[in-house]
Amino acid sequence: MAKADEAEELEEGEIPRPPKHRLERAWTFWYDNYSAKSKQKTWGSSLRLVYTFSTVEDFWGIYNNVIQPSQLANGADFHCFKAGIEPKWEDPICARGGKWSITFSKGKSATTDTFWLYTVLAMIGEQFNESDEICGAVVSIRTRLEKLALWTKTASNEAAQMSIGKQWKDLLDYHDKIGFIAHEDAIRDDKSAKNKYNA
Numbered sequence: 001m002a003k004a005d006e007a008e009e010l011e012e013g014e015i016p017r018p019p020k021h022r023l024e025r026a027w028t029f030w031y032d033n034y035s036a037k038s039k040q041k042t043w044g045s046s047l048r049l050v051y052t053f054s055t056v057e058d059f060w061g062i063y064n065n066v067i068q069p070s071q072l073a074n075g076a077d078f079h080c081f082k083a084g085i086e087p088k089w090e091d092p093i094c095a096r097g098g099k100w101s102i103t104f105s106k107g108k109s110a111t112t113d114t115f116w117l118y119t120v121l122a123m124i125g126e127q128f129n130e131s132d133e134i135c136g137a138v139v140s141i142r143t144r145l146e147k148l149a150l151w152t153k154t155a156s157n158e159a160a161q162m163s164i165g166k167q168w169k170d171l172l173d174y175h176d177k178i179g180f181i182a183h184e185d186a187i188r189d190d191k192s193a194k195n196k197y198n199a
Contacts, residue, residue: 030048134152
């Protein structure tokens, strides 16, 4: 019945659009300007929701119309998180989690852009064995470096974290060591927080 109704709404000669390909879940892009934080009253007030998508077509529609991470201003962060999760340590789903990180020297923009795309595609395509553990990913552009982080929700689950870290490296064909830092440790002292796991 619905298909017949839709067909009636088409203008004469109009071609019906094919159905969109639904993702397992919805995801949200966020933008944050880190350099403006010193002027803020509270952390995170510059964090802005960009777009929530739940289909393959909507993902490519937004991805192809935003700038690449390497073109972001110094101090900017671009995030892709499961819908309903804010990219903050304080979010209840992230609070007991942590992040795997890869850091590049400034000027490796082609690598940063490629690794960001592959990471996002793996997340939204549910390619990780521990997909339920994934919260999202962040790409950060700073004056001397570019960083990519994969956030997870249960830092104490060593088996899941190691599986995710190894899969991420394989996915990116990345051979250097990467470290996992629990958010609880980073909150206490971000600069001296030690890796909980290495892959």
